[in-house]
Amino acid sequence: MAEHKILTEFEGIKDSRSLKTYLKHGGYQALAKAFQKKPEEIVALVKESGLRGRGGAGFPTGLKWSFIPAHIKERYLLCNNDEGEPGTFKDRYILELSPHMLIEGMIISAFAIGAHKAYIYTRCEFYEEIKWMNEAIDEAYKAGYLGKNILGSGFDFDLDHYIGAGAYICGEETGLISSLEGKKGQPKVKPPFPAVAGYLGKPTIVNNTETLAVVPWIVNHGASAYKAIGTEKSAGTKLFCISGPVKKPGVYEVPLGYPLKDFIEKEAGGLRDGVELKGVIPGGLSAPVLLPEEVEKVTLDYESMASFKSMLGSGAIIVIPKTQCMVELLKVTLDFYHHESCGQCTPCREGTGWLANIMKTVMQAKAKEDCYDKMYEVASHMEGRTICALSDAAAMPTKAIITKFKSELLNYLRRG
Amino acid sequence: MGTVETKEEVTFKLNGIDVTVPKGTTVMAAAKREKVAIPHFCWHPGLSVAGVCRFCMVKVKGRPKLEISCNLEATPGMEVDTVSDEVKDSHKWALEFHLANHPLDCPICDQAGECGLQKYYMSVGKYNSQMTEEKVLKPKALDVGDKLVLDTERCILCSRCVRFENEVTKTGGLGIFDRGDRAIIGTYGDEKITHNYQENLVDICPVGAFTSKEFRFKQRVWFLKEKSSICPGCSTGCAVSIHAKPEMETYFRVKPRYDKKVNGHWMCDKGREILSGLDKKERLENSYLQDQDEFSTCERPDMINHLNSLLSRFRGKKISLLVSAQYTNEEYERLFSFFVEKMGVRSIFQWRSKEEKLNDFDGILLRGDRNPNTRGLLDALRKFHILKEVENEFEACLTSSSDLIFAFSPLLSSSFSSFEEDLARLSKLKSCVCLFTTSYQARDYIGFNSLIPLVSFPEKTGHYTNYKGEKRELEGAYPSFIHEGFDVCELVNELDSNIKASLRA
Ligand SMILES: Cc1cc2nc3c(=O)[nH]c(=O)nc-3n(C[C@H](O)[C@H](O)[C@H](O)COP(=O)(O)O)c2cc1C
Ligand code: SF4
Ligand code: SF4
Ligand code: SF4
Ligand code: FES
Numbered sequence: 001m002a003e004h005k006i007l008t009e010f011e012g013i014k015d016s017r018s019l020k021t022y023l024k025h026g027g028y029q030a031l032a033k034a035f036q037k038k039p040e041e042i043v044a045l046v047k048e049s050g051l052r053g054r055g056g057a058g059f060p061t062g063l064k065w066s067f068i069p070a071h072i073k074e075r076y077l078l079c080n081n082d083e084g085e086p087g088t089f090k091d092r093y094i095l096e097l098s099p100h101m102l103i104e105g106m107i108i109s110a111f112a113i114g115a116h117k118a119y120i121y122t123r124c125e126f127y128e129e130i131k132w133m134n135e136a137i138d139e140a141y142k143a144g145y146l147g148k149n150i151l152g153s154g155f156d157f158d159l160d161h162y163i164g165a166g167a168y169i170c171g172e173e174t175g176l177i178s179s180l181e182g183k184k185g186q187p188k189v190k191p192p193f194p195a196v197a198g199y200l201g202k203p204t205i206v207n208n209t210e211t212l213a214v215v216p217w218i219v220n221h222g223a224s225a226y227k228a229i230g231t232e233k234s235a236g237t238k239l240f241c242i243s244g245p246v247k248k249p250g251v252y253e254v255p256l257g258y259p260l261k262d263f264i265e266k267e268a269g270g271l272r273d274g275v276e277l278k279g280v281i282p283g284g285l286s287a288p289v290l291l292p293e294e295v296e297k298v299t300l301d302y303e304s305m306a307s308f309k310s311m312l313g314s315g316a317i318i319v320i321p322k323t324q325c326m327v328e329l330l331k332v333t334l335d336f337y338h339h340e341s342c343g344q345c346t347p348c349r350e351g352t353g354w355l356a357n358i359m360k361t362v363m364q365a366k367a368k369e370d371c372y373d374k375m376y377e378v379a380s381h382m383e384g385r386t387i388c389a390l391s392d393a394a395a396m397p398t399k400a401i402i403t404k405f406k407s408e409l410l411n412y413l414r415r416g
Numbered sequence: 417m418g419t420v421e422t423k424e425e426v427t428f429k430l431n432g433i434d435v436t437v438p439k440g441t442t443v444m445a446a447a448k449r450e451k452v453a454i455p456h457f458c459w460h461p462g463l464s465v466a467g468v469c470r471f472c473m474v475k476v477k478g479r480p481k482l483e484i485s486c487n488l489e490a491t492p493g494m495e496v497d498t499v500s501d502e503v504k505d506s507h508k509w510a511l512e513f514h515l516a517n518h519p520l521d522c523p524i525c526d527q528a529g530e531c532g533l534q535k536y537y538m539s540v541g542k543y544n545s546q547m548t549e550e551k552v553l554k555p556k557a558l559d560v561g562d563k564l565v566l567d568t569e570r571c572i573l574c575s576r577c578v579r580f581e582n583e584v585t586k587t588g589g590l591g592i593f594d595r596g597d598r599a600i601i602g603t604y605g606d607e608k609i610t611h612n613y614q615e616n617l618v619d620i621c622p623v624g625a626f627t628s629k630e631f632r633f634k635q636r637v638w639f640l641k642e643k644s645s646i647c648p649g650c651s652t653g654c655a656v657s658i659h660a661k662p663e664m665e666t667y668f669r670v671k672p673r674y675d676k677k678v679n680g681h682w683m684c685d686k687g688r689e690i691l692s693g694l695d696k697k698e699r700l701e702n703s704y705l706q707d708q709d710e711f712s713t714c715e716r717p718d719m720i721n722h723l724n725s726l727l728s729r730f731r732g733k734k735i736s737l738l739v740s741a742q743y744t745n746e747e748y749e750r751l752f753s754f755f756v757e758k759m760g761v762r763s764i765f766q767w768r769s770k771e772e773k774l775n776d777f778d779g780i781l782l783r784g785d786r787n788p789n790t791r792g793l794l795d796a797l798r799k800f801h802i803l804k805e806v807e808n809e810f811e812a813c814l815t816s817s818s819d820l821i822f823a824f825s826p827l828l829s830s831s832f833s834s835f836e837e838d839l840a841r842l843s844k845l846k847s848c849v850c851l852f853t854t855s856y857q858a859r860d861y862i863g864f865n866s867l868i869p870l871v872s873f874p875e876k877t878g879h880y881t882n883y884k885g886e887k888r889e890l891e892g893a894y895p896s897f898i899h900e901g902f903d904v905c906e907l908v909n910e911l912d913s914n915i916k917a918s919l920r921a
Contacts (some may be wrong), residue, residue, distance in 0.1 A: 191487070344575070346510060347510065347513050348596050353552065354516055378546075387468070
């Protein structure tokens with residue numbers, strides 16, 4: 001799929017992270033173009049392009065930007081580079097290839113929404129990426145792309161890099177804001193939404209790294225060029241990161257709407273020899289698992305995934321081989337959410353613990369056969385009832401595994 | 417909070433009935449006003465919205481998901497349902513989640529009988545718990561403040577206490593530590609909560625996580641009677657209710673009542689100490705007459721006769737009143753109309769504590785003027801044209817060379833720092849001094865002519881006027897267990913009618 005290299009343009013290019021290389025390939029030209037426009041024209045452009053947030057929820061980016069109340073002038077842009085969704089390793093790839101693409105995207109986006117200060121929020125485990133990002137920020141400051149009066153436009157903009165301690169919940173946008181404010185990483189009750197009252201109570205836009213990094217391309221090539229890629233409702237390309245027993249696990253850029261089966265076979269080189277497919281988790285651990293027959297039919301876009309009651313999520317494709325015990329998979333899944341729930345909402349705090357606890361009794365052969373029905377019911381009452389979607393993220397895969405692999409789960413109990 | 421008051425109004429439907437509220441009102445606040453019960457734990461009208469318990473779910477017609485009503489602004493035409501099966505099911509499950517790790521300590525928990533978990537189990541729960549797995553154990557009976565004991569296992573993490581510390585006292589003494597079902601409420605490190613508003617944490621905690629050291633294990637709450645009163649602790653005059661067990665002749669605790677203009681939802685810990693002065697063993701139970709340097713008790717009619725004969729004996733001599741600002745408006749009215757208008761008394765002195773810093777204010781509720789009715793006393797004095805001229809009226813009274821002094825002592829000697837010293841000096845006067853008091857201590861000062869026991873504030877009716885002129889009622893709901901105690905107004909009525917009779921005779 002070499003035809004659309006938007007985010008992966010710098011793949012295979014030597015010294016791809018340096019400003020020199022970036023400039024050689026037309027870097028920061030979109031910024032100059034953007035400064036010729038009015039901020040609201042850029043918002044309109046991004047709206048027209050059909051770009052949807054790549055952090056998981058797929059919310060239309062331009063629309064989000066337009067929610068900022070006009071009368072409040074102090075605004076912030078935050079780049080969500082926390083990449084906490086298990087299975088996901090695509091944002092770090094952008095930093096590995098071209099951190100300047102993200103910086104340019106952030107300057108343009110900040111200009112569009114009228115923010116003069118932005119933060120990139122990165123988890124501390126990304127040791128190399130943090131270094132690369134910091135080097136790029138330094139270069140950009142020295143070259144005058146950051147700081148006062150950028151490119152003589154009169155636009156001032158400061159960019160800081162904030163390193164989180166590595167909590168899944170700090171990837172949720174309001175959890176991220178709390179953390180950035182120096183508080184415990186806990187999501188905030190909405191409304192107010194961040195676009196109205198976010199970081200320090202001021203209008204704040206939180207976007208995923210990938211979302212922001214694609215903005216320069218859209219400015220350079222126009223909204224319709226972007227919209228022409230992908231499907232009608234899912235425009236553009238997206239990075240997908242595939243893990244599991246495939247021949248070439250890794251990050252690949254494909255247009256949205258690309259068939260999952262082709263992705264596994266053509267991009268990732270197919271399953272390793274002798275491996276049989278049991279299922280695929282298509283959008284990070286929170287996405288409901290798909291069975292092989294569903295994998296045959298589904299395409300990589302928001303709508304198709306929804307029609308199979310799963311989701312595109314972060315674009316993390318986890319391939320599950322026949323040999324994988326689903327009880328163990330469910331157990332580690334629930335241990336993760338139990339560990340990561342921030343604990344403020346009762347259904348999530350108690351539900352994640354309860355589900356993990358039931359799985360413990362399953363593993364200890366202490367559970368009764370109706371335990372999975374109980375889990376299903378508990379999970380059902382955790383969905384759509386909480387401040388953030390972590391509770392749903394725990395409930396959805398649980399329900400899918402119980403529904404789709406019930407007999408295997410029951411056999412596990414009977415085997416003792 | 418949750419309600420922003422504006423002139424603009426919105427009308428929405430609550431369970432099919434039109435409800436009109438000020439714009440900005442939340443569905444929760446509107447429902448509370450309409451007496452539609454929406455179960456809730458974390459919402460408190462005096463604190464910011466946390467939206468964490470997820471109990472208060474309602475359904476808005478046309479919207480896919482249930483929503484919490486405490487953070488849902490009522491908008492025109494909105495149709496809200498709080499009673500459908502879907503909503504009820506959400507309430508039942510929210511409760512089940514709250515109880516999942518709850519230790520069910522009810523038999524040994526002070527909160528039993530007034531616990532949110534118990535209450536809601538009866539109203540929205542009544543399920544068979546599905547939780548058969550092991551529960552999370554957490555530390556219990558922690559000493560976290562001089563008035564407080566904390567049981568972190570009973571805590572449902574509603575964060576009310578944390579918000580109280582952040583928003584009301586602004587002391588930030590509490591936090592929620594760790595995450596998920598390991599989350600635990602506590603103070604920072606070894607720190608303790610030391611401010612004067614600790615017991616409010618016990619009040620707002622919807623479960624038995626915070627309990628009061630003072631009240632702990634003393635009484636089952638369902639045996640207590642609860643009557644409205646006004647705290648006499650300072651010139652703020654917080655609305656309170658007093659919880660007592662009349663058959664035990666014991667007052668057990670004081671809780672704040674909501675009064676928007678006076679104390680909002682809170683009261684201070686000093687205000688809870690008023691109970692110590694109401695304790696039977698602190699109080700003067702009988703009338704005493706001095707007889708050859710000794711006090712001996714007498715019956716009520718004897719005391720009335722005694723006072724009458726004093727009044728006749730001292731007619732035409734200098735009679736003075738010494739009053740503290742701890743009596744009701746009605747008592748001042750009755751006292752002055754009798755003594756000033758009938759008996760021609762012109763010298764009325766205010767009995768004030770020496771060390772009181774009248775203008776002090778802690779920024780929340782407690783005022784330096786530790787009298788509930790300074791304003792009422794001043795109003796009454798003005799009405800009867802009694803001029804207040806001197807700074808230290810107590811000293812002035814001592815040097816006034818009055819022949820007969822009727823001294824109405826402070827009813828709360830505990831908040832009156834110079835009380836004992838004042839008694840000592842009063843009792844040494846040459847004048848004939850009749851002391852009207854609730855304090856047992858008075859018996860130690862032998863120089864008084866007579867000691868007249870009074871009923872105290874929860875036992876009498878009347879009004880106080882607080883520092884900013886808000887007049888509030890004492891409902892006088894409890895029969896005094898000081899059986900020989902006098903009510904000032906009734907006593908003066910008797911003296912008055914006796915005087916009339918003697919004039920007629
Ligand atoms: C529990 C949880 C974790 C999340 N983690 C991330 C993350 O690591 N990175 C991310 O970009 N978005 C994450 N999100 C989504 C963000 O809340 C938010 O929707 C996103 O950053 C918005 O950016 P976008 O509009 O560009 O997608 C997470 C959401 C939840 C509920
Ligand atoms: S849903 Fe879970 S993780 Fe999200 S805010 Fe509530 S308790 Fe925290
Ligand atoms: S201690 Fe009480 S008030 Fe504080 S969070 Fe726990 S339950 Fe709520
Ligand atoms: S502030 Fe004053 S009136 Fe209120 S409770 Fe405290 S002492 Fe009583
Ligand atoms: S009362 Fe509304 S969420 Fe707790």
